[in-house]
Amino acid sequence: MNSEQVDIADNLRRVKERIRRAADKVGCDPDGIELVAVTKGFPADYILKAAAAGVRIIGENRAQEASTKHLEISSKIPKDLEWHFIGHLQTNKVKMVIGFSDLIHSLDRESLAVELDKRARDTGKIQRVLIEVNVAGEETKGGIAESGVDDLIGKLVAYKNVRVEGLMTMAPWGADAGSVRNVFSHLKRLYDKVIGKFDLDHFKTLSMGMTDDFEIAIEEGSNMVRIGRAIFGDRRTN
Numbered sequence: 001m002n003s004e005q006v007d008i009a010d011n012l013r014r015v016k017e018r019i020r021r022a023a024d025k026v027g028c029d030p031d032g033i034e035l036v037a038v039t040k041g042f043p044a045d046y047i048l049k050a051a052a053a054g055v056r057i058i059g060e061n062r063a064q065e066a067s068t069k070h071l072e073i074s075s076k077i078p079k080d081l082e083w084h085f086i087g088h089l090q091t092n093k094v095k096m097v098i099g100f101s102d103l104i105h106s107l108d109r110e111s112l113a114v115e116l117d118k119r120a121r122d123t124g125k126i127q128r129v130l131i132e133v134n135v136a137g138e139e140t141k142g143g144i145a146e147s148g149v150d151d152l153i154g155k156l157v158a159y160k161n162v163r164v165e166g167l168m169t170m171a172p173w174g175a176d177a178g179s180v181r182n183v184f185s186h187l188k189r190l191y192d193k194v195i196g197k198f199d200l201d202h203f204k205t206l207s208m209g210m211t212d213d214f215e216i217a218i219e220e221g222s223n224m225v226r227i228g229r230a231i232f233g234d235r236r237t238n
């Protein structure tokens, strides 16, 4: 498969239209919903094609793959294209992604914050992060248990080069629409609670919703969706 065979621009238009309709349905501003185009599993030229079609944020979920692709196209990447790291991040891979990751969606433990803080300081940046919450308590998934979120946020204050900007979750694999909706509405309530409890200047992002469930996520209050297949087609490998 190559990027000639898939009409990224057309798919993108359709996805944006679906985002708009879902937002309209619940009376929220579609322009307030950010779209992360997830390019994992696709060659680097998809990133450039997506950017040319108007994508402003791309998402990658594997450190090695993201880093290789970033290097491959670094001279051609539009300056305003944001790179988000959305997958589980091993502590020893932080140095691989910190140079180009504008937002990391998957902070789920203090030890990762320690490493991010250290590397971010070395790089001279403030690393923006979201806390990934494992709402459904699936053992196979990353993310911190809901009960640990307050404690983690409290601890992050000490890490001056890490800035928490919101929460992220993934719906359980293969769950029915009702359960998916419950997970998303649950995270939205937690998000609102955090805002009420902590005085965090930049806490404004609720990242939830992928190809199979982004409309439900938007209806439940998501303001950042991470969409791969609906834009780029099916991945050969996952």
Ligand SMILES: *Cc1c(COP(=O)(O)O)cnc(C)c1O
Residues within 6 Å of the ligand: 038, 040, 061, 086, 087, 170, 209, 210, 211, 212, 226, 227, 228, 229, 230
């Ligand atoms: C792959 C992935 C997505 C996008 O999934 P699609 O089903 O291709 O839309 C979103 N978020 C994370 C964390 C992912 O790993």
